[in-house]
Amino acid sequence: MSAPLVRPLTVYRPGDNELSRRLQAAVQGDVLFDRASRGRYSTDASIYQVEPIGVLIPRSHEDLRAAVDVCRELGAPMLPRGGGSSQCGQTVGAALVIDASKHLREVVAFDRDAMTVTVEPGITLDALNAWLKPHGVWFPVDVSTSAQATLGGMAGNNSCGSRSIAYGNMVHNVLAADALLADGTEVRLGAEARIGDAPPRLRGLMDGLRAIADRERDEIVRQVPKVMRRVGGYNLDAFHPQSERPYTADGGVNYAHLLVGSEGTLAWTRTLTLKLAPLPKHKTLGVVSFPTLYKAMELTKHIVALRPAAVELVDRTMIELARSNPAFRPIIDGALVGEPDAILLVEFIGEDAETPRRTLDDLVALMGDLGLPGQVVRMTDANEQKALWEVRKAGLNIMMSMKGDGKPVSFIEDCAVPLEHLADYVDRLTQVFAKHGTRGTWYAHASVGTLHVRPILDMRRDGAAKMRAIAEEASAMVREYKGAYSGEHGDGLVRTEWVAWQFGARLTRAFEEVKALFDPDGLMNPGKIVRGTKMDDARLFRYPPGYAPVKLDTALDWSAWDVHADPVTDTVTAPGTGGDPAKGFAKAIEMCNNNGHCRKFDAGTMCPSFRVTRDEEHVTRGRANTLRLAVSGQLGPDFASEAVREALELCVSCKGCRRDCPTGVDMAKMKIEFAFHWQKRHGLSLKDKLVAYMPKWAPWAARFPFIVNLRDALPGAARLSERIAGLSAKRTLPQWRNDTFLSSRAALAANADRPEVVLLVDTFNNYHEPENAHAALRVLQAAGYRVAVARAGANDAERSRPLCCGRTYLGAGLVDEAKREARRMVEALSPHVAAGATVVGLEPSCLLALRDEFLVMGLGDAAQRLSTRALMIEEFLAREQREGRLKLPLKALPQKRALVHGHCHQKAFDVLNPAVAVLKLIPGLQVEVIESSCCGMAGSFGYEAAHYDVSMKMAELTLLPAVRAAGDDTVIVADGTSCRHQIADGTRAGRPREALHVVRVLASALDPAAQEIRVSAAS
Ligand SMILES: Cc1cc2nc3c(=O)[nH]c(=O)nc-3n(C[C@H](O)[C@H](O)[C@H](O)COP(=O)(O)OP(=O)(O)OC[C@H]3O[C@@H](n4cnc5c(N)ncnc54)[C@H](O)[C@@H]3O)c2cc1C
């Protein structure tokens, strides 16, 4: 046996003190060696979990350099990381994980004429493309994780996008890289012709690489797959290209290409210079329906000959999944011809409008020639196209949201085969799945022969054995078809053992030499690409055999997650039968597959705390991982631990993840469950008690408002309240009123017999802003509805106390108290529901609790029935309008524009569109939505001194700038009590702005005749 090329490492244990101490002295960035932080960095989007020694979040390149020096001196391995969205385990390992995504994300240089940009590695693709858009260019390697994938990670994995047939992979688009070697040398790698006089270390590296490549030339020709989608091993074929697509424009060698796809095993990429493309000006989309998946795959090669920018597959399962979603159904139905078994989305692009239109015609003609006349739906409208692409993405997400222990596992997800064999490959692999008692759903990049498929496996039981068996059979087919075993996602832990299989013993040995040239001490991301472990080494699994959560008596009902799902028959067992000792809570947490989508920064809500902190601890994924580790005892015996509390501290319970997370991780609900266990064990603070029991003391406060309001009137009182109760002195608190809505004559008079509408007025609108409730009553009555105001039921022991949804109790984890309130509500409203009335509310966080939290409190069928009849007032009005029943006499307002900020729960339940729809009923009013995430107030969160800064940062991201920019002709609309307060607080210093509830705007637009009604109703 020959001597090892890479020197063995000093063995480091997780949490190593010496390394931590040295780093803290050497860097300005965060040095995270605590157990929970290491736990959060022990996984990526793969099936693996390996605890790192520690984590460093470098603040600058100097930090990075210092860290590399310390690691070298101590012999500690390093692992570069971006978004951590790798599917093969590239970013997990027993090393110091260095995460560049927080601070190292600048655009360093841009040359529009040369069509190049230079970036730091931590910038995400979406951020880069948003930056480039005004210049009419983009970086076209459009990975579907564009929101969270960093350019450093994309280069590390040699990533590929849907449009790779037009633009190539990363390797085709990286022009140069500044790299830091583990020995501390900084090198600039790029086109050989441009390097000139290289310093000795770089010269040695280049000469060494060329010598290896030239020596292995024949082997490279023999072993490297000729397909474009090949991302395994090191890119030695940069010297003797084997890809269908040239790596460089002039055919020369580019040394940066050795780093591309090297998975952080060779050097640290400090900057990347990238080739840009003009933004496509015109696009068309042809959607071809096929009777069978086989036919679709068989004909792909003919379609590719038309030179489309993308050919993407959607199979029958995904079509059905998309159809099961009411929002997607019309879009997908509009794209189908008949009942196809598969569709191909074929995109054409062009500088002029005519070219993509013509090629779309060619596609129609081609399909006719191929025996499928009339099977193409032509889409030329950009919005229509965008909507369908969204469906294609969502289909994958729904597939990932499968409940139970069996999950779609990524390990042969990106094998690439030449197009002429695609149909046979799909057919045979489907049979292999069936043989092993599973199935897979096919989707993605037909154009380049890379079809994604994830068989459903249960890694806690027989998953590993099936994984090996399926991988063996799939690989045999890939070899037979001369394809690439890794066509998109790289090697990592799952495929390093297959490098020798793919490239042969000689090239594998050559790869070790490459590694040794760059990193002789083996410090960079050990165990990936060379010298790896077995793919089915169960010690490295996130869910190894025997994995079990601790026993937990949960406060909420999580049984819907506690099921077994059969991948073949698609059947799911009854709730509560899945065998989860944590009664389904653990399985709900396990829905997070670490894809990292919660790190996005687009228009959606998820995740406001990450948007301002950029910390893994404060993102949905980090929280889900912390909970998973805690509920499985990996953070110690105590589930209600400080580490979990800290991770959940900045979660504003916005429910953004409930809607935006592909697998529906509902952190707001999980936070309630945790808060329940926390308060049981640790009790509650004075502030928590004050806020939680507000519904109890509110009637008293309304009787003596001048006393309670002294807090904001008496000098020094606010500061005292900060010291005693932790309520920020920088905030005013909502003012208490004694002219509450429920005690008003109008409300007492609104007691219609057999009401059509029951108006549910919450604590906040009743005690703090009764004018909103009055406005609601006026609007409903003006529209001619028989209205009753909701009040406690006849048998209620606290009959005089207003109804309450229990939200403030839930926030503190007082689930039993919340249940009591919920029961009062259900009992009071059930007779109305039984009589066919609709319950309408004003405050999103209260009303929508009836459709959400009430259903997991064990309140039975009555709660279920109530949930189907509980609507926000704007939902009710919009529905009535849609169904032609709404007669609301509205006149134009003095303001011409309405700017709407959606409450997070409103967005999570898709209630923002109805608000926009009813505002549009006001003649001449132009309605726009602010693309905002959470306002930052989030119930009591923003009032707390500890959260004031984070709260204001959240508001300053987009909401407050948009409000400040609005002119006097604009009315600001916000349905959330706390959102309105945040807007008032945030604009107080400049031009104060008041936001109004949507019903206030409607009420002020009621025409004079209707206002008459109001006066008579109120008197
Ligand atoms: C749902 C889903 C869909 C996906 N779709 C696609 C797709 O369409 N196309 C595709 O190609 N991939 C896809 N992926 C895989 C993954 O998202 C991409 O490979 C992505 O580019 C990785 O980016 P990242 O920032 O998360 O990198 P990370 O996962 O953090 O890192 C990737 C690799 O790069 C190395 N690295 C990171 N930064 C540096 C640096 N500064 N210097 C040196 N090495 C570094 C890391 O060590 C690691 O080996 C998908 C993954 C998921 C979960």
Ligand code: SF4
């Ligand atoms: S929380 Fe959701 S979006 Fe975030 S990583 Fe987990 S599954 Fe993905």
Ligand code: SF4
């Ligand atoms: S509820 Fe909101 S803040 Fe909390 S994790 Fe989900 S998206 Fe983030």
